Every structure is written in structure tokens, then in C-alpha cells.
Amino acid sequence: METTHTAERDVEGADPTLGGTAHVSDLLALMAVPAALWTAFALPAETRRDLALSHADPELAQTFLSHYVHLSAGHFLSNLGLYLLVAPLSYLLCAVAGRHREFRVAFVTYLLVFPFVLSGLNVLLARPTVGLGFSGIGMAFVGLLPWALFAYLQDRMPETFQTERAPALFFVGAVVIGTIVIPPNPLTMAGVAISSLGLVAYVGALVFRRSPRLPAQVRRAVATPGYLEIAAVSIVVFVGVAVLVFSMPAIQGGAVVNHYTHVVGYCLGFVVPYTVFDALGR
Template sequence: MTRSTLREDLLAGARPLDAVVLAAPSIALVAVFLLPEPTRRSLAFEYSAPTLTTAFTAHYVHLSAEHFLANLAGYSLLAGVGYALAVAGRHRRFFLASLATFCLGFPPVLSALNLAVPRHAVGFGFSGVNMALVGLLPLLLAVYAREHFSASAPTRALPAVFFVLVGWIGFLALPTSLTGFGVAGLSVAVAGVLLGATYALTSAGGGPSIRQWFREIRDRAGHGDLFAVGVVLLVAYPVIGFPAEPTVDGSVVNLYVHLLGFCLAFIGPYVVLVAGVFDE
């Protein structure tokens, strides 16, 4: 394992052109938001009259400043932290390929999968892509941890984290109580934790103990701080993406597309990561 500083790792691994790639989605979001509102509405995805063009463009459309600024800030934070983890974890190409897939390939796929739930509605917003970046975070944290904290950290145990996070999302999005339909939220949360624990116990090797992990993270100034920021973001962002009350100002938050973005962004890149396609 290297003992370079975080700044040295970022300077050594980053490339000037990466700034253009990272900024491109933000520029697209701003450009679309500056269009007249009728034009923006015409670019939204109507479930009753879907087109291939709007299946893509809808994910870059925002009708209110609040929605636009929230997604722009969310993308900037998620992409920035994700890029830093990837560069310092020597998986820069893996991150950039995933980002390009999320921004170019995911919009039409998510729109098409939305048609599986028939309804008269209009879909728009970048939230599904942002949730895809959240789904990628566990993988980036894992390769970063292997590089700087423990080379024996088990990448194949990552589905355990995925199950726990799905449980956390279910707890946030579904009603939670001990009676009636509210049992669903608690049931999903408990099931996620149990599945995650079971998978971790059956797949993890002889890696470091949790106490050793905390000690290593605490003692690695810079590297430990970035890891902690990534973990906090991974746990906290779903609170925004899966609100308990999905109705906001007459619009309904599309929890379905958020979940799809999160799950697809974990599953596909996980297979690629385990296969070692982007090892550097």
C-alpha cells in the first residue's frame, strides 16, 4: 500500500481533460434550464406519448429553480467526491466510464423502464442519474479502501453493503409502524440488514477487524477524511432521494426511477469491477 498524501495521489492521477468531462453534465443542465419554459416542457417525457428523444432529454429538464439547483448541487457533490475516490483509488477510468454510461445511457433506459408502470404523467429531472452516482459510491469506497487501508478488503462482499442500503432506502421510503401497511418499511429494513449480514459472513475472508479499520481510517489524515465523507454521503443522500412524503408542490417524486438508478448503477459496475476490466 502507498503512503503518499491524498493531495499527491490526486495530483498524480487527475488529468486536465477530466474537468471537461465532469463539467459537461452540469453545462447541459444549465443550458436546458435557460431554455424557455414551453421548450423545456416539450422536452419532458410524457408516459402517454413517449418518444426516444424525450426519453433522453427529460432527465436534463427542470421546471423550477429549486429542483434544478438541488439536482445540480447533488451532481456536483456526488461526482466530485466520486472522482476523488476513484483517482486516489487508482480507478479513474472505471469512474469516467461509469459516469458516461449514467449520463448518456441511463436516461433512455430509465424512461423505458418507467413505462412498466402505466400512468398519465410527465417525467423530468436529473435525480435518477444522481441516484446512479450514489449506487456507484460503495464500489468507489471499496477500491479506495483496498488501496489505502487494507489490500485484503473483500470486494466480493460488496453485495452485503448493497442489501443493507436497499433496506435503508425501504425504511426511508415506505411507511414505518408496527401495524398495518407500516410494517412494510420495517420489514424491508430488517430484511436488508439480515441479507447483508448473511452475505458478509459467507463471503468475507480474513480481513481486518472493524476496530482496525477505524484505527487505520482515523490515523490516515486526508485519506481517512475523504473516506468518511464518502460514507456519510452514501448514507445521507438517500434521505433526499427517498423522502417519506414524496409529494412536493403538487408534483410526485419518482421513487421508482430513483431506485432503478441506484440498483442498476451498483449491479452493472460491480460485475465490471469484479471482472477486473478497469484495473490500473
């Protein structure tokens, strides 16, 4: 006899494990990025300087390769740490939710397409500076976290958390970033306060909206060991990374920290997967 299955499972029949599987090919791809960054950092210093992007006189090869090059060990280790913190976490969330394909599309887009986009947007500013480093792409993975987290939560609580509602968390990150980087004055602080209250109200409406199945969904999530803990860690990492990255001084060791690239990477890192997978339909 043929049977059908719905996305909403009974609490009694719920999978007591996190579910989802990590694919070896995906893990190898994730590890390939640190290997590529390390290989680039092992190049002679003069070669790495030649690969940096001149915003005033850009070359095509530099628009891509400059994002994988670092001159100082501190710069290299901080960007490597950013990637190792957020990219595997995003993959874990997507793997548990069974969204491997979506993660792969975002992963390839960030690594192969975003370097050209970020470089192009920096060149448009026509600044007489030189740019290099992986932080813009690393922030794209931070931008992926809201979508990945909502996909993860949707697996157990589909009536409350859906990827179409992920902009709520994305804008929480935007408010955190804006609070840090925008010079405080009465107007900006009022805007931040109003935005924060609106976001709290919106998120509260999502979580506590009346649903006859919400208690069952919460029980299922609580009954899965590690499920809510991973979600909590994801939120802490998401907010913590935003605070750490944008709290860095504008000038470090004679180099200017490019917060513009960080913001653009974060925004595009969310907008692209959200648009492709939700706004345009998966």
C-alpha cells in the same frame, strides 16, 4: 536488475500521501454536466415543457433529453446539488485508487445510456404522467459510491476491503431506503431488522476478520493524512443523500416525486459497474 512490486506495500515504505491523480480531461467532463443542465434550464419554458417525457405518448428525443430538463428553479438546483455532491466525490475515490478508466466507463454510461433505460422503464408502467429531471441519473452516481469507496479502501487495506464485497454497502443503502419508503408494519419492520443485523454481521466479519496483516493495513491507513476522513465523509454523504432524497414528500408543488426512478437509478448505478468490473472481471 529487474524487480517486481506487489499490491501490498510495507508500512514503512507506504506512500504518506493519498496518491492518485486527477486528470484535466476528467475534471472538464465533470464540469460539462452542470454546464449542460444550466444551458437546458436557460431555454424558454415552453421549449422545456415540450422536451418533457410523456409516459403515455413517448417520443425518442424526449426519452433522452427529458432527463436534462427542469421546469422550476427548485427542481433544477436540487438535482444540480445532488450531482455536485456525489459525482466529484465518486471521482475522487476512484482517482485515489487509480480507477480512472472505471469511473469514465460508468460516467459515460450513466449520462448517455441510462436516460433511455430509465425512460423506458417508466414508459412500461403506462402512467398518464409527464417525467423530467436529472435525479434518476444523479442517483446512479449515488449507486456508484459503494463500489468507488471499496476501491478506495482496497488501495490501503486490500485483504479487508475489495470491490467484490461492495454489495455489503449497497444493501446498507437499500435497507435505509426501504425503511423510509415502505409503509411500516410488523412484517416489514421485522424484515428490515433481520436485514440490518445480517448486514452488520457481514460488514463486521469483513472488517474484523483475522488477518496477520490487518494491523499493518490499519496503521498505513491512519498514517495517511485525510485518508480515513475521506472514507468517513463518503459514508455520511452516501447515507445522508439516501435519507434526504427518499424523505421528500410524494407531492411537491403540484408535482409527483418519482421515487421509482430514484430507486432504479440507484440500483442500476451500482449493479452495472459491479457487474462489468467485478462479476465479469476487469
